[in-house]
């Protein structure tokens with residue numbers, strides 16, 4: 001016997017969460033509950049404004065159709081479903097089938113704003129490798145170069161991830177690189193998407209010896225996982241990519257050609273973030289995931305994130321919008 005429910009959630013965000021051109025005041029999404037033989041399983045469907053192709057409304061409608069099919073015992077075509085819907089439903093199904101292991105990797109790469117004392121403090125409270133991430137490309141490229149260089153000098157045993165989100169022209173990317181001393185470049189694990197064009201990012205990596213990672217490019221039509229000089233990693237944001245199967249397939253392809261795969265958040269609630277930590281521990285066990293996004297919220301959802309003291313909104317407080 002099967003039944004399913006869909007709940008709607010809205011969570012207040014910290015002031016100052018900006019996505020591209022838009023301030024994100026509340027995070028909205030859906031919680032899927034699957035029930036089979038008295039077993040319950042959950043998944044989160046949360047398209048990210050400015051990043052997802054689908055809206056929350058579209059995702060909610062498609063989720064209802066697919067969940068109806070699931071209740072009726074039909075096979076689901078998650079490959080052609082909207083990415084956030086495919087991810088949320090496949091997570092719930094994997095949880096129900098006990099395929100998604102319960103242990104997670106909660107050692108996230110701290111998102112840091114460039115203060116070395118701050119970062120030293122966070123590393124002191126963390127076991128394991130020192131890996132941090134900073135966003136670049138928002139201010140002067142030269143300033144970004146100086147900050148990256150300073151951090152690498154201050155914490156020599158750190159691996160730094162940088163993320164430019166395609167913000168630089170080739171010239172600006174060069175200005176950045178000029179300020180990162182050649183001996184510090186190997187301390188950069190990778191720089192995500194320095195330029196608007198992937199071909200410019202690739203040329204940058206080869207000219208500067210700074211490794212890059214694909215993030216936006218992974219979601220571009222026709223993307224193929226391949227080893228190229230200067231490319232170290234691919235970033236997997238499951239809410240933007242699709243089903244668990246699709247994510248696992250990409251991770252497998254990356255590993256097969258010697259690339260690192262990094263599971264990363266699309267600002268899911270603590271519910272989805274926990275599942276991403278479990279996916280990371282399962283499929284990328286030796287890689288620190290990019291999941292340091294709980295700090296952007298003012299509340300958690302259903303399950304708490306380890307060490308996070310924000311209030312937790314229980315399932316009983318959400319509106320159930322659909323059930324079958």
Ligand SMILES: O=C(O)CCC(=O)c1ccccc1C(=O)O
Nearest residue numbers: 133165264265266267290291292
């Ligand atoms: O990757 C991480 O460490 C955190 C997540 C993150 O940076 C992010 C989250 C949502 C949307 C875009 C991005 C991004 O990679 O710029």
Ligand SMILES: [Mg+2]
Nearest residue numbers: 163165192215
């Ligand atoms: Mg990115």
